[in-house]
Structures are given as structure tokens and as C-alpha cells.
Amino acid sequence: MPLRIGLIGAGANTRQMHIPGLRKQPGVEITGVANRSRESSQRVAGEFGIPRVFDSAEALCADPEIDAVCIGTWPYMHRDFTIMALEAGKHVLCEARMAMDLEQAQDMLAASERNPGLVAQLVPAPFDFKLGPAITRLIREGALGTIYEVNVNVLNASGLDPATPLHWRQRADYSGKNVMMFGIFVEVIHRWLGDHTDIQAAGDVVIPERPDTETGRPGKVTVPDIYVATGRLANGARITYHFSSMAASAEGNGIAVFGSKATLRWKMGDTAELIEHGKAAVAIEPDAGTDRGWRVEEDFVASVTTGAPVRLTTFEDGVRYMRVIDRAYESWKAGQKLGI
Numbered sequence: 001m002p003l004r005i006g007l008i009g010a011g012a013n014t015r016q017m018h019i020p021g022l023r024k025q026p027g028v029e030i031t032g033v034a035n036r037s038r039e040s041s042q043r044v045a046g047e048f049g050i051p052r053v054f055d056s057a058e059a060l061c062a063d064p065e066i067d068a069v070c071i072g073t074w075p076y077m078h079r080d081f082t083i084m085a086l087e088a089g090k091h092v093l094c095e096a097r098m099a100m101d102l103e104q105a106q107d108m109l110a111a112s113e114r115n116p117g118l119v120a121q122l123v124p125a126p127f128d129f130k131l132g133p134a135i136t137r138l139i140r141e142g143a144l145g146t147i148y149e150v151n152v153n154v155l156n157a158s159g160l161d162p163a164t165p166l167h168w169r170q171r172a173d174y175s176g177k178n179v180m181m182f183g184i185f186v187e188v189i190h191r192w193l194g195d196h197t198d199i200q201a202a203g204d205v206v207i208p209e210r211p212d213t214e215t216g217r218p219g220k221v222t223v224p225d226i227y228v229a230t231g232r233l234a235n236g237a238r239i240t241y242h243f244s245s246m247a248a249s250a251e252g253n254g255i256a257v258f259g260s261k262a263t264l265r266w267k268m269g270d271t272a273e274l275i276e277h278g279k280a281a282v283a284i285e286p287d288a289g290t291d292r293g294w295r296v297e298e299d300f301v302a303s304v305t306t307g308a309p310v311r312l313t314t315f316e317d318g319v320r321y322m323r324v325i326d327r328a329y330e331s332w333k334a335g336q337k338l339g340i
Helices: 012-023 038-048 057-062 075-087 102-114 132-141 182-193 296-306 315-334
Strands: 003-008 028-034 068-071 091-094 120-122 147-155 196-204 209-211 218-220 226-233 238-244 254-259 262-267 271-276
Touching: 003 012, 003 057, 003 296, 012 028, 012 038, 012 068, 012 296, 028 038, 028 057, 057 075, 068 075, 075 091, 075 102, 091 296, 102 120, 102 315, 120 296, 120 315, 132 182, 132 262, 147 182, 182 226, 182 238, 182 254, 182 315, 196 315, 226 315
Parallel strands: 003 028, 003 068, 068 091, 091 120, 147 238
Antiparallel strands: 147 254, 196 226, 209 218, 226 238, 254 262, 262 271
């Protein structure tokens, strides 16, 4: 019997990554799709040869010929569709970020705990698939010494042109408390360095309106174009995040970890170097057997079919990063530091 998967939502990541990735797995069939409208569902079904079109996520989840679902909607529907699917006995692969806010993420985790026989997996932050395990090992082994400070910078000019259409990520009614790439890097930091203990954020909406292609009218931007957060990690280190879509010609995007013995510099593209104080930089190479690349769909299918535990990313880990996202957002709104 094949593993029969239904798609709830078919955004860019679902079309570009999940559908091809699932189809590479032996014994897997994508048998149905429910997108935002029947028309858009039919387009996806026609493009990818999916045999069944459902009028709603409810109908898809109720169908006994669906074993698992891949939820590829924007965060505003992740909680409802995840709970619906789990309660209907379906395994769930849910797109990141996990939810709109911490409360919704906790609801999703509770639903997975009520259904322990079902796989509940989040799409992981993919930026450090190659070097993440080696970096984590170096930090754990003390190669950097005592870690004093961590800087995360992701600066670009993607929002500099006011004529650039409104994106769903710039709408809080779709994205919730998720701001730019903050949450995806919080997940990476949790893998390398552990939890946060407090956070304080500040943000600016630089361009308050952008063309809304859905309505043909100006749409309100409700998510910051510039977002800065600083906090403390459980290991005592100060951490600073800086995200901007208004920074032309910016350099140095990545993560820097500063310790008493050495500095680690990681760059977008998953390259990194270790610089012992007073010595030349040495490139960090992947640990043997850990350069796995993108295997999200393979891992999901393995968890469903063999019982292999979910590693990247569990609902528990999703709640951990959503707690930081939520508290940072509330700190921005309140103008004060908040504990985590």
C-alpha cells in the first residue's frame, strides 16, 4: 500500500521543494490537493498531475484515502489545518514558520501530543544543513572558549523600491508575529548555542503602503522593514540580531560567534571559518557523514514508514523558537525587554 499524501496549500516551497521531494520517495503518491480556491487547486493538479482536487482542507482531511498531509499555506492557517489533520488521523508535515504566535504553536504541540502515533514535523531552517553539525560540535567541545557575543546580520535591499508589490510576509494578518527571517535564524541559534533567556526588539515600517496585486489598491504594510533585537542566551552570551530589507550594498551577512579563544564566522551559503586569536583563519569543513543537504521529505516519509524519530524539526523545537518570536514581537510593541 503506498503512502498517500494530500497537499493543503501549494505555495512556492511546496511546488519547488515538497512535491519534487515527495515524488522521489519510493512508495509515495501525491493523491490530492486543496489550495485557496478550487480554481487554483485545479491549476496545481494540472501542472503536477495530481489526480484529485478537493474543495476544502476539511474535505481532504476527512478522506480515508489520504494518509498524510503536507501543509504549505501561510502561517495564518497552520494551527487550524494541523489540528484538523491530526485529529483526522493524518501524519503532518507543516511549512515553517510554525504558527502565527506562541499560543497557536502550543495548540499544535498539544494536538500532536494527543496523537502520539502520528508524525508531526515542521520544515526546518535549511541554511546550515552542511556545516551546522560541525559548528555545534566545535562549540560543544570548547573550541571558542567562553562565548561572549553572537551577531546575526541579514541585510538586503529587497524592499527599497516602494513599487515592489506587497508580500504576504509584510502582512501580520497572514504572517502573525513572524518578522522577516528572524525566526529562521532563532532556530539556527538554538541548534548551535541553546535557548534565549530574554529579548528586546525594535522595528520600523519604512514604507507603510505597497501595491496590493490582489485588490489593485495600495495595501498596508504591518510587518517591519527593519528589525533589531538583542538578548541573552542561556550560556550567558549577548546576542544581537539585525534584519533589514532597506539596506543596499550591505556586506557581511551571516553569523559571528565571539569567544575567549576564537571567533567563528558563518556566511550565507553555508561556508564558515574558525579564527583562533592571533592565528590565520581556518575553513570549517563538514563532519563526516553529516553533510545531508535537503532531505526534508525523505525524513518525513522515513518517520511515517519506519518510525524514525523526527529531528528537523520537531513541534517541541518549533514552540521553542516561536516563544522567542512571540516575546520579541511583544517587546517591540511594548518598547521594553521581556523575559523568555
